[in-house]
Amino acid sequence: MPTLKTLNVGDQATVSHIDGADAIAMRLMEMGLFEGESIRFVGKAPLGDPLEFEICGCKISLRSSETERVHITS
Amino acid sequence: MSNSASAESAENPGVESNLPASQLTFALIGNPNTGKSTLFNALAGMKARVGNYPGVTVEKKVGNFQYQNHKIELIDLPGTYSLSPRTADEMVSVRVLLGSQEQTEIPDAAICIVDATHLQRHLYLLCQLLGLGLPTILVLNMWDEVQKQKLEIDVKKLEQRLGIPVVAACARSGLGVPELKEKMIALIANHQSTDKSKRNHLELFPENFQLARAEISKIIQEKTGQQIPEYLAERLLLDINGETEREVLKGNEAVAEILRLKREELKQNGCPIPAIEPRVRYGWAREMLGGIIQQPELPVEQRGDYLDRWLTHRIWGPAVFAVIMLLMFQAIYTWAGPLMDGIEIIQDAISRLITGAMSPGALRSLLTDGIVGGVGSVVVFLPQILILFLFIAILEDCGYMSRAAFLMDRIMTKVGLSGKAFVPMISSFACAVPGIMAARTIEDRKERFVTILVAPLMSCSARLPVYLLMINAFIPQQSIFGGFVSLQAFVLFCFYLLGVLVAIPVAWILKKTWFKGEVAPFVMELPNFKWPSFRVVFYRVWDRGRSFLKQAGTLIFLTTIIVWAAGYFPGDRTELNQVMAQLESENLSKEDTAREVLQERSRELSSQLLNDSFLGTAGHFIEPVVEPLGWDWRIGMGAIASFPAREVIIGTLGTIYSLGGDVNEEDTGLMAKMHSARKADGTPVYNVPVALSVMVFFALCAQCGATLMVMRQETNSWKWPLFSFTYMTTLAYLGAWTTYQIGIAILPTV
Numbered sequence A: 001m002p003t004l005k006t007l008n009v010g011d012q013a014t015v016s017h018i019d020g021a022d023a024i025a026m027r028l029m030e031m032g033l034f035e036g037e038s039i040r041f042v043g044k045a046p047l048g049d050p051l052e053f054e055i056c057g058c059k060i061s062l063r064s065s066e067t068e069r070v071h072i073t074s
Numbered sequence B: 001m002s003n004s005a006s007a008e009s010a011e012n013p014g015v016e017s018n019l020p021a022s023q024l025t026f027a028l029i030g031n032p033n034t035g036k037s038t039l040f041n042a043l044a045g046m047k048a049r050v051g052n053y054p055g056v057t058v059e060k061k062v063g064n065f066q067y068q069n070h071k072i073e074l075i076d077l078p079g080t081y082s083l084s085p086r087t088a089d090e091m092v093s094v095r096v097l098l099g100s101q102e103q104t105e106i107p108d109a110a111i112c113i114v115d116a117t118h119l120q121r122h123l124y125l126l127c128q129l130l131g132l133g134l135p136t137i138l139v140l141n142m143w144d145e146v147q148k149q150k151l152e153i154d155v156k157k158l159e160q161r162l163g164i165p166v167v168a169a170c171a172r173s174g175l176g177v178p179e180l181k182e183k184m185i186a187l188i189a190n191h192q193s194t195d196k197s198k199r200n201h202l203e204l205f206p207e208n209f210q211l212a213r214a215e216i217s218k219i220i221q222e223k224t225g226q227q228i229p230e231y232l233a234e235r236l237l238l239d240i241n242g243e244t245e246r247e248v249l250k251g252n253e254a255v256a257e258i259l260r261l262k263r264e265e266l267k268q269n270g271c272p273i274p275a276i277e278p279r280v281r282y283g284w285a286r287e288m289l290g291g292i293i294q295q296p297e298l299p300v301e302q303r304g305d306y307l308d309r310w311l312t313h314r315i316w317g318p319a320v321f322a323v324i325m326l327l328m329f330q331a332i333y334t335w336a337g338p339l340m341d342g343i344e345i346i347q348d349a350i351s352r353l354i355t356g357a358m359s360p361g362a363l364r365s366l367l368t369d370g371i372v373g374g375v376g377s378v379v380v381f382l383p384q385i386l387i388l389f390l391f392i393a394i395l396e397d398c399g400y401m402s403r404a405a406f407l408m409d410r411i412m413t414k415v416g417l418s419g420k421a422f423v424p425m426i427s428s429f430a431c432a433v434p435g436i437m438a439a440r441t442i443e444d445r446k447e448r449f450v451t452i453l454v455a456p457l458m459s460c461s462a463r464l465p466v467y468l469l470m471i472n473a474f475i476p477q478q479s480i481f482g483g484f485v486s487l488q489a490f491v492l493f494c495f496y497l498l499g500v501l502v503a504i505p506v507a508w509i510l511k512k513t514w515f516k517g518e519v520a521p522f523v524m525e526l527p528n529f530k531w532p533s534f535r536v537v538f539y540r541v542w543d544r545g546r547s548f549l550k551q552a553g554t555l556i557f558l559t560t561i562i563v564w565a566a567g568y569f570p571g572d573r574t575e576l577n578q579v580m581a582q583l584e585s586e587n588l589s590k591e592d593t594a595r596e597v598l599q600e601r602s603r604e605l606s607s608q609l610l611n612d613s614f615l616g617t618a619g620h621f622i623e624p625v626v627e628p629l630g631w632d633w634r635i636g637m638g639a640i641a642s643f644p645a646r647e648v649i650i651g652t653l654g655t656i657y658s659l660g661g662d663v664n665e666e667d668t669g670l671m672a673k674m675h676s677a678r679k680a681d682g683t684p685v686y687n688v689p690v691a692l693s694v695m696v697f698f699a700l701c702a703q704c705g706a707t708l709m710v711m712r713q714e715t716n717s718w719k720w721p722l723f724s725f726t727y728m729t730t731l732a733y734l735g736a737w738t739t740y741q742i743g744i745a746i747l748p749t750v
Helices: A023-030 B002-011 B036-044 B088-098 B116-130 B143-148 B155-162 B177-191 B207-224 B230-238 B243-249 B253-268 B276-289 B303-311 B316-357 B362-379 B382-398 B400-414 B419-430 B432-441 B445-457 B463-474 B487-512 B534-553 B555-568 B574-584 B593-612 B614-629 B633-641 B648-659 B670-676 B688-700 B705-715 B719-746
Strands: A012-018 A038-044 A051-055 A058-062 A070-073 B023-030 B048-052 B059-067 B070-076 B109-115 B136-141 B166-168 B524-526
Touching: A012 A023, A023 B276, A038 B303, A058 B400, B023 B036, B023 B088, B023 B116, B023 B177, B036 B059, B036 B070, B036 B109, B036 B177, B036 B534, B059 B177, B088 B230, B088 B243, B109 B116, B109 B177, B116 B136, B116 B143, B116 B276, B136 B143, B136 B155, B136 B177, B155 B166, B155 B276, B166 B177, B207 B230, B207 B243, B207 B253, B230 B243, B230 B253, B243 B253, B303 B316, B303 B400, B316 B362, B316 B382, B316 B400, B316 B487, B362 B555, B382 B400, B382 B534, B400 B419, B400 B524, B419 B432, B419 B445, B419 B487, B432 B445, B432 B705, B445 B487, B445 B705, B445 B719, B463 B487, B463 B648, B463 B670, B463 B688, B487 B688, B487 B719, B555 B614, B555 B633, B574 B593, B593 B614, B614 B633, B614 B719, B633 B648, B633 B688, B648 B670, B688 B719, B705 B719
Parallel strands: B023 B070, B023 B109, B109 B136, B136 B166
Antiparallel strands: A012 A038, A012 A070, A038 A051, A051 A058, A058 B524, B048 B059, B059 B070
16 A cells, blocks of 8 residues: 655645554644545655645655555555 | 735624723744744734643743733744644643643634645644634645745635634735634634534544544543543543653553553554544645645756755765854954943943032942943844844744754764754753753654753853954954864854763763763754745844843843942941042043052052952952862852852942952953953963853853753653753863863963
C-alpha cells in the first residue's frame, strides 16, 4: 500500500489510515490526517527533510520518517 | 455573510436583565495560531494577571472586564489542538474546564475560538469541549480572511446545527467583539435555570464504548476510591500512556490491566482505540459543516503558497533567513543610536544636578554612583532591546518563525533535537527563562531536557548590553564586505552565532551520554502568512520591554546598591570628601596648580579606598585566576558581582569606574571611562583581545539566577541547574582564555 513517503512534490492523495496507536499517531490525527481527507505534498525543506503538506486547508510539516506511517490511496 | 452574523445578535434583546449582577467566569480556549491572545486583549484589555498554576509551569492568565452591570473574569487557557492530555501541563486545561484545578473555580462557560478558514480541523477541539458539557460559544475568528478568500459560511445555519451561539469575528480589528460580549451574557442567562451537574453534553461514541466508560468509572471508584468525571474515564480509555493514566492510576497495575483488557475488547467489537475518537469527531465535524461552506469555483491564488515556495526554497530559503537575521542586528545599531544618546544625556544631567545640590558624602555617592550611574547604564540599552523584540514579534506574528523551525529541523536532528527545539531556542535569544519554559511543548522528555540544558547558551537580551558596551567601546566603526555591513554589526552577529555553535556539540554530547534515544517526532503547523498586526506586535514588545525594565528596576537595582556598598565600605572617606568639597568650591580656576594637586590626591584616595573595599578584596583574591583571560582584578570583581544576572556587569563597571579615582574627571559615559582606565604600570586595562575575552566569557557563562531557578523547576531537581552552572562556567573560562591568547597573538596591541 502506498504511503505519504511515496508521493512526489505536488501530488495529491487521500489518507486511508495511520499505523500505530501512540501519541504521534494521535497528534497526526488531531492535525487532520484522517481517513478520507485529501492531502497534498507541497514541498521539502532545503535539506530534504522535513516535508510540507497541505491538509484541511492547513499547512503542516512532517519528517519523512513519520510519513511512512501514513497510508494513502491516490 | 458578515451581515447575517451581526444582524443575528439583535434577536436576543434584553435577556441579560434577568441575571443577578455577580461575577461570571469564562474560559477561553483554542488551537495555536487562531488569534486567541488577540481576542483576550480585545475583551479584557492589556491588563492581565499572570501567574502559574501550582505544581506546573503553565502560565495562568486571567483578565477582568465589565460589561453592562456584569463583572466578567476571563481565563486564558494555553493554545492546544485537543483536550487529550499527554502531559501534566495539558492536563491543566482539562482540569480548569472540569472545575477540578486547584485555586480555580469551575467556569460558567467556555469560549472556543477557531480559525474560520480551517473550520473542519478546528471543530475537533470544539467537539471535545462540548463533550465536557460546559455552555459554550464558538467564535469564528479571522473573518477578514474568510471574506478575502471569498468563502461563504452560513453562520446562522451552523448555529442551529451546533445548538450553541456562534459569532463571526476578527479579533485584530475588533469586529464581532461587542456581539460576543452580548452573547456571553445571553448564554449564561439561558443556562441559569439548569443545574450545573445536569448539563447535557455531546455524546458521539457508540453504545459499547459508553458502557465501557461507565464501567471504568465504577472500577476506578472501587479500586482507588476516586470519583472521576465521565470525561476523564473517556480519556483513560482513549489515551494510551496518556497523562490521565498517570494521574488516575498512579501505577496501580491491577487497574492498568483491566484498562488494557477493556481496550482490547472494544477493538474486537468495532471500536478501535484510539482511532475511534478522530473517527467520531471528524465524522461529526463533517456532518456539522455539510453545506455550510461555499467555496468559490476557482480557488483564489494563495499568496502564502507563493511565499512559501521562496522562503523554504533550497537556496533562497536559507539565504532569506540569514539576511533577516543580519538585518535585525544591523537595525539594532542604526535605529537605536539617537535614543541611546538621549538617555545618556539625561543621565548625565541628573548626576550633575545631584552633584551640584549636595555636598560630598555617602548619600551623594549612593545617588549618583549607585542609583543613577548603575541603573542608568542598563536603561540606556532599552531602545536596542525593544528593536530586537520588535523583530521577533513581527516574525512570530507574520508566520515566519515556524518556517524558521521548518528550515532548521534537519540541522537540529543532527544533534538529536527537532525543529521544535528551535522555537524555545529562538525564544532564548530574548531570555532563557521563557525559552526553558517553552521547552514544555516538546513531548519527548529527553529532547526537552537537552533543550533546557542548552537553551541558556543562546545569546539572551541580558548579554546584549555586555556585547553592545564592548563593541561600541572597542570595535572600530568601519565597513566591511565592500562597505555593505558595519564591522560592529558583524561582530555582534558573530557573538549571536557563537552561542549556537557551542550549543551544537554540547547538545550532541548530552544526547550521546545522559539522554540517549530516538529523535522525537516533528508534527508542526505552518500557519498562513499574514501581515503582522500592529496591536499584537505592540503588545508583545511592550510586554517584553516592561519585564526588562522591571528586572532592571528591581534585581539589578538591588544588586547595584549592594555592589556600590561593597565598593564604598569599609574605609575612612573623611579626607576624600574634604578634597572633593574643595575641588567643587567655586574659587578654583581650571588652570590652578592647586586644583591639579587636589585632583591627583582625590584619584589616589579613591583608588586606595576601592582597593581596600570588600569588592576590591574579592577582586584581588581571584585575580590570579582571571589574569590568563587578560582581565584585571576589576573585571574579575565585575564577574563575581554579576552572578545574579549578566547585565549587572554593566552597572558594576559603571559603579566601579565612577568610584575609582583612576579615570579622567572630564570623561562622560562608561565607554570613555573604560578607554582611559589604566593598570598600575600605565598600560590600558582594555584592548580588543580583552574586550573579546570578556564578551566570550559572558556569552557562555551561566551568570543568571533566574535561569537556574527555572531550570530547577522544570527538571524538578537541583542536579541540572548545578550541572549547567558548572559546565557553562568551565566553557566560559576556557573560551575566554582561548580568545585572549589568540587575540594577543594576532591583533596589534592598541
